[in-house]
Amino acid sequence: MADMLSTGVSGLLAAQVGLNTVGHNVANANTAGYSRQLVNFVARMPQGEGGYYIGTGVDTQSVQRAYSQYLNTALWTAGSGQSRATTYQSLTGQLNNQLSGSSNLQTSLDSFYGAVQDMANAPSDASARQVLLARANGLASTFKSLSGQFDQLSQGVNRQIGDTVNAINSDSQSIAKLNEQIRTAYSSSQGEPSDLLDQRDALVKKISTEVGVSVVPQGDHTVNILVGNGQALVNGTQSYALGTAPNVYDATRLEVTGKDTGTVISGQIGGGSLGALLDFRSGVLDPAQNQLGRTALAMASAFNAQHAQGMDLNGAMGGNVFSVAGPTVQGASSNLGSGTVGASVGDIGKLTTKDYVLSYDGSAWGLRDSGGNSITMAGTGTAADPYTADGLSLVVGGAPSKGDSFRIQPTRTAAAGFGVVITDPNKLAAAAPLVASVGSTNKGNASVNSMAVSDPSNAALLNPSSIVFDSPTSYRIDGGPSQAWTPGQAITNNGWSLKLDGAPATGDSFNIKANTNARGDNRNALALGKVANLGVLDGGNTSVGRAYGQLTSQVGSAGSLAKDALTTQTGLYNQAMQAQQSVSGVNMDEEAANLVRYQQAYQASAQVISTASNIFNALLGAVKS
Known part of the structure; x- marks a missing residue:
């Protein structure tokens, strides 16, 4: 009778463990990172009775979590990729919004060149000139505004880098502490500390969303966490902090370092939000700032160069309209x-x-x-x-x-330093400084094709000059030495360049003199309007407008790729989560079935105990009688 009672008690205790485990699973069904727990039972050693064995009950061998290291690792990797894609898409979205917002540079360029055309239509009109100056200042404000927004985004990236590093360090410390608790629990021979393991896995998953890590299990049930090319974040029960330090060239720019060594590891980090921040800064934001600056340099250089070839209303050669910051050396x-x-x-x-x-x-x-x-x-x-x-x-x-x-x-700071130099509208050089005329007694059919300034700084630029052809193929300037000429060849002197159409005859002359009708002349204003489409960059193949188009295109392309990457990574994460939860997730239907099964087992074992007690009592009663 004692064996039957012991057998019933073992079943009762086993069912009780099963009921407690089911209750624990149900209670944590919505707990992030929780792995459902399973009870493993084993039959007790039977007792031999002559030619047969009699069972002695059941023992609870272990309570273990339903777990797959492979699936969890895949989930951490997918989570790292999704976090990186989310952060990257958010940052590229901000940059795209800045370029397409109210400070749109293309709109400012269009307005400015529209005002240049208005001045060309009425070169002596004071209001047209004043509007052009206002549009020039508006263009400068747009360059500065965009540069300022880029700088703010860069500062925001810096702050996020610092915050993310702090979060990584906090999580690393927590993982190291859990490593110690888990190692102690295993060494006490009390079985698997499932809840502690789940807490550690949840932290590993979290840290993997912050930075791409490698997780290396150890023989004492601890895990090592590595980042980059082997930089340890966690080694057993010891954590190693990351740090931030000013860039060696730019103190306003943070780099990620090993806190103990001081070694910069920014270039080694990939994955997670930290990897996205660093990749966005170096791969999208820096090139965008440089391209914006290159556009500003091209605008100032091309417009100033053409403006310097003109004459203002005061009869002076045009000066710089725009100023722009040059290269930065650090x-x-x-x-x-x-x-x-x-x-x-x-x-x-x-x-x-x-x-x-x-x-x-x-x-x-x-x-x-x-x-x-x-x-x-x-x-x-x-x-x-x-x-x-x-x-x-x-x-x-x-x-x-x-x-x-x-x-x-x-080019990094060029846009921030873009400004307007001219404040007096009369100093806008709409006129050409020189006038070329054909001699009244010319016999040939040669005419002036173009008159251009090649060196506006030449002191003799405005001096009058006379070109006389000795023959259809040679000429003299102001009685100087004879010079050969072929059709289409430019005639140059004192910083100007003249081209002729047709064929001159012997004795034909052409006169060059300073423009005395600058107020009504719009020749340089027309040339200034053409600067909008003038090839300045990339060996003369890219205009200012096209350079800005390249900027919006490269940022837009980065944004589009970021969206696609986020969609892909989200899909991979969902698949990884579904696979992991199929093993480790709590299924309420399954737990309900287990609850009934263990309840029935508990009741049945209680009935066995009751039966054993009744039989034993009956035996005692028989002996007494």
């Missing part, structure tokens, strides 16, 4: 020498959207672009013979030390 904070680097734009047609690093190896200077590619330089680096590369002119000086370096950003 010395590394680790520099030990006293070397200096000066940078300027030498050929805007060769200017790129890249940044560069000029380094000194102890004997010579070397240039690399932002992608780490070596750039060939011409020249010797002196003021008389500067280094030239990709449209830049670089002058080095001082006494640099081996390893010193300087970052050069040709």
Whole structure:
């Protein structure tokens, strides 16, 4: 009878464990990261009775979570990808909104060139000139506004990098503490600490959304968490913090470092929101800022160059209409020498959207672009013979030390420094400075095709000149030496250039003199209007408007790709979550069935115990009687 009672008690206790586990599963059905728990039973060793065995009941062998390391790892990876895609899409969306918002640069360019055309239609009208100045200031405000918005977005990225690093460090500490608790629990031989394991997995999943990590299980049931190229975040029960430090060239720009070593690991980080922040900054925002600056440089350079070829209402040659910031040079904070680097734009047609690093190896200077590619330089680096590369002119000086370096950003701050120099509308040079006329006694059919200024700084530009042809193929200027001429060839002198159509005859003359009717002349204003479509960048193939179109296109393309990536990553995450939950998730129907099953087992075991008690009592009663 004692064996029957023991058997019933074992079944009752086993059913009780099953009921408690089902209740725990149901209670945590909506707990994030919870893995349903399963009870494993094993039959007790039977007792031999002659030629047979009698069972002695059941033992609860373990309570374990339903878990797949493979599926959980896949979920962490998918979560990291989705988090990165979400952050990246949000940032590119903000940048697209800035470009398409009220500060749309194309609208400002159209308004400005519309005002240039209005001045060309009425070059002496004061109101048309005043409107043009207002539109010029509006264009400058748009450049500055966009640059300011880009800077604000960059500052926001900096703040998010700092906040994300802090969150990663907090999660790393928590994982290390759980590692210790889990290792202690296993060493106590009390079975699997399922809830502690779930808490750790939930933190691993969270940290994987913050940064791409590698999870390495250890033999003592702890896990190591690695980031980048092996930087440890968690090693057993010890956590290692990430840090942030100012960029070696720009103190306003944060880089991610190993806090203990100080080594910059920004370039090693991928995945998660931190990877998205760093990738967006270097892959989208920096090129966008550089392209905006390149557009500003092209606008100022092309318009100023054409304006300088005209004459204003005061009879003076046109000056600069726009000012723009030049290249920025930043010395590394680790520099030990006293070397200096000066940078300027030498050929805007060769200017790129890249940044560069000029380094000194102890004997010579070397240039690399932002992608780490070596750039060939011409020249010797002196003021008389500067280094030239990709449209830049670089002058080095001082006494640099081996390893010193300087970052050069040709266009990064150009838009922020874009401004209008002219405040007096009378100084807008709508007229051409020179007038070319055909001699009244000419016998040939040659006529003036074009009159252009090639060097507005020439002191003799406005001096009168006379061109007399000695023969149909030679001419003299102001009685000077005879010069050969072929049809289509430009005749140049004192900073101007003249082209003729037709064939001149011997003795034909052409006269050049300063324009005395600048008030009603619109020739330079018409030329200024053509600057809108003038090829300035990329070897003369890209106009200012097209350069801005390239900016909107590259940002728009990045945004479109980010949306597609988010859709893809969300689908992968949902699939991974569904697969993981199919194993580890709580199924209420299944738990309801288990509840009934364990309840019936409990009741049946209680009945066995009751029966054993009744039989035992009957036996006692029989003995007493």
